[in-house]
Amino acid sequence: MSTTPELAILNPVEEVLRKDRIPTIWCPGCGIGTTVNSFAYALMGTGIDLKKTAIVSGIGCSGRVSGYMALDSFHTTHGRAIPFATGLKLANPELNVIVYSGDGDLTSIGGNHLVHAARRNMDLLVVCVNNMIYAMTGGQAAATTPGNSMSTTTPYGSFEPEICLPQLVDACGAVFVARWTAFHVKQLERTMAKALKKKGFRFIEVVTPCPTLYQRRNNMGDGLAAMMDYKNSQQDQERRPHLRSGHGARRRYHRR
Amino acid sequence: MTHADPRCVLTGTHFINGDAACCEGALAAGARFAAGYPITPSTEVVERFASRAPTVGGIFIQMEDELAASIALQGMVWAGQKSFTVTSGPGYSLMMEHIGLAAMTETPCVFVNVQRGGPSTGLPTLPAQGDMMQARFGSHGDYSTISLVPSTPQECFDLTVTAFNLAEQFRVPVMFMMDECVGHMTEKVVIPEASEIELYPRRRASKPPGEFLLFEPGPDLVPEMAHAGEGYNVYVTGLTHDNRGYPLMNPKMQRELITRQFEKISRAADQLTIVESEGVEGADVVIVAYGITARVSRRAIQMARDKGLKVGLLRLICVWPFPEKLIRELAPKVKALVMPELNMGQVVIELERCAGGKCKVISVPHPGGTVHKPADILEAIERGAQ
Known part of the structure; x- marks a missing residue:
């Protein structure tokens, strides 16, 4: 038995976390927890009624986020967090409903629901943690995996270009679209806070590292190396990652 | 209520x-x-x-x-x-x-x-x-x-x-x-x-947040329910979960959860035996049917009775759970159970299992597109009555 004394150090965001669910399942260097930290600060900072706030996830590493938040948490089926959230919001419009899930979940298997929720301007905030890979199942290529990437199902490199989520969701009519990376924690928090207070279909993509299953196979270093990449690939004066066809993250080489 | x-x-x-x-x-x-x-x-x-x-x-x-x-x-x-x-x-x-x-x-x-x-x-x-x-x-x-x-x-x-x-x-x-x-x-x-x-009203949480467990079974093995926005911080997952709703993926929890979810239905077998029977007492042949096929069977039964056969109808209103006890009691009393269905023989598999060889079980399959001809059901009744 460990005899480590109890440290009187409080996690500043623990009031919105389910403490009995910690530690998380996430790997060292993973960016999902970083996004959750920004989200937790945003939730606390906006002063929205947490008793009237529900969080819905699909399946995957990011699909576990709902279960770590001290809110009404729904861990649904793969790709279907958005339609579940749609039903929840319609039947109780008082609820703030947040969908928090991963790229494979929301845009590959659940792509149709993303398109249509944006089209009907459903009053939801969707946070898509994009680690560019199916991580929970061991690193298979997703619709968001950059072209030419190595993954367990693309051992000769991915032949398919990746989808650009902000452009897609914008084209479908979303009223609020943003993209940050796991490096931009303060910007992400501010954007989340802004989105939480807005009505209509809001979409935030957060590009995050998956050192275990994406970075490593593609010679991209560890989580810290990814942070440097994100920092250095900032394109414009407002210090936002650019919104071209690809990601702010480094790609092995450009196809177009 | x-x-x-x-x-x-x-x-x-x-x-x-x-x-x-x-x-x-x-x-x-x-x-x-x-x-x-x-x-x-x-x-x-x-x-x-x-x-x-x-x-x-x-x-x-x-x-x-x-x-x-x-x-x-x-x-x-x-x-x-x-x-x-x-x-x-x-x-x-x-x-x-x-x-x-x-x-x-x-x-x-x-x-x-x-x-x-x-x-x-x-x-x-x-x-x-x-x-x-x-x-x-x-x-x-x-x-x-x-x-x-x-x-x-x-x-x-x-x-x-x-x-x-x-x-x-x-x-x-x-x-x-x-x-x-x-x-x-x-x-x-x-x-x-x-x-x-x-x-039947929603079985709402009777305890306040903090004391309430979302999947704690009641006396009839059915848990009470709290909803989003009621302050309970519900946790609902499709994973195998404990009484709090938290994922707990091991054989022990799986056994506890799945067994309870089966038992809450199987315990209520009597309430869920919902059938309509007509002329079953003393019948030699009983048609067991459901939905539109039960209506078509009535015509076949009329034709069989005109020929002097003793035929009854057991119409299943609740098909699942299957009225197992009822069929086990009925089978030894009749010569045959005849089941017409608008499929190639699905529920009849369960009927045959429950009859347990105590009587003939005759399937009258039909691939669908229209309903049975009463004559086809009559033919099966006549075979069963022999």
């Missing part, structure tokens, strides 16, 4: 089809929310609901596909409402994943399937009863739910109310297995006064 809200009940005598009656049944049962996707021959239900729901403070949303519809309705339920969806074969196949989710998360809701010929696109406008085994076993993993089968538009109303009541009582998804014939058949439907319609 509570009573129906008079604003939602279209009391009176109507001349409507089964699809419309099902819609009115859902409204009377307190469902003001539904999610759907159009598919023949079920579309009339949601068309009517889309028109009726806003007049009683409800919402119908047409989702992008049946996968979405079948989970959106569960969002509605966890927001505190009663909800349902309506589909037919191909859509029902897409909904399978979320029937499993509803079973696992014990979400009370109703899935209406107006059955048509299959497999695949099959016969979109013609009847069949080919989804009966799918209603029982269609989603992956082990679960136990309830399936009701109406055989008249009047029953489409009455049994839809029952379906919602059973869903609330047992916290399971209830399958309402209509067919194209019953759905599109127009007949007299009497809708009673709201005060005469009894409803």
Whole structure:
């Protein structure tokens, strides 16, 4: 038995976390927890009624986020967090409903629901943690995996270009679209806070590292190396990652 | 029990089809929310609901596909409402994943399937009863739910109310297995006064947040329910979970959870033996049938009785769980059980198992597209009576 004394150090965001669910399942260097930290600060900072706030996830590493938040948490089926959230919001419009899930979940298997929720301007905030890979199942290529990437199902490199989520969701009519990376924690928090207070279909993509299953196979270093990449690939004066066809993250080489 | 809200009940005598009656049944049962996707021959239900729901403070949303519809309705339920969806074969196949989710998360809701010929696109406008085994076993993993089968538009109303009541009582998804014939058949439907319609209320949390456990079984093994926005911080997952709802994936928890979810249904076997029997006492041959096929069987029975044969009818209204005890008691008393179905022989497998070799079991299969010829059923009766 460990005899480590109890440290009187409080996690500043623990009031919105389910403490009995910690530690998380996430790997060292993973960016999902970083996004959750920004989200937790945003939730606390906006002063929205947490008793009237529900969080819905699909399946995957990011699909576990709902279960770590001290809110009404729904861990649904793969790709279907958005339609579940749609039903929840319609039947109780008082609820703030947040969908928090991963790229494979929301845009590959659940792509149709993303398109249509944006089209009907459903009053939801969707946070898509994009680690560019199916991580929970061991690193298979997703619709968001950059072209030419190595993954367990693309051992000769991915032949398919990746989808650009902000452009897609914008084209479908979303009223609020943003993209940050796991490096931009303060910007992400501010954007989340802004989105939480807005009505209509809001979409935030957060590009995050998956050192275990994406970075490593593609010679991209560890989580810290990814942070440097994100920092250095900032394109414009407002210090936002650019919104071209690809990601702010480094790609092995450009196809177009 | 509570009573129906008079604003939602279209009391009176109507001349409507089964699809419309099902819609009115859902409204009377307190469902003001539904999610759907159009598919023949079920579309009339949601068309009517889309028109009726806003007049009683409800919402119908047409989702992008049946996968979405079948989970959106569960969002509605966890927001505190009663909800349902309506589909037919191909859509029902897409909904399978979320029937499993509803079973696992014990979400009370109703899935209406107006059955048509299959497999695949099959016969979109013609009847069949080919989804009966799918209603029982269609989603992956082990679960136990309830399936009701109406055989008249009047029953489409009455049994839809029952379906919602059973869903609330047992916290399971209830399958309402209509067919194209019953759905599109127009007949007299009497809708009673709201005060005469009894409803099983949602089993709401009786303890305050902090003390309440979302999946703690009650005396009848059914847990109480708290919804989003009520301050309980509910945690609902499709993973194997403990009484708090937290994922706990090990063989012990799996055994505890799945066994309880089966037992809450199997314990109520007597309540869930819902049949209509006619002339079964002293009969040599009993037709066991459900839905539209039971109506066709009546003609065959008449023809057989004209020939002097002693024939009865046992109409299954609740097909799943199967009325096992009833069949075990009946089998030794008759020469034969005859089961006509608009499929190649699905429920008859269960009938044969329960008869246990105590009598002949004769299947009268039919691939669907139309109903049986009474003569075909008569032929089976005559074989059974020998």
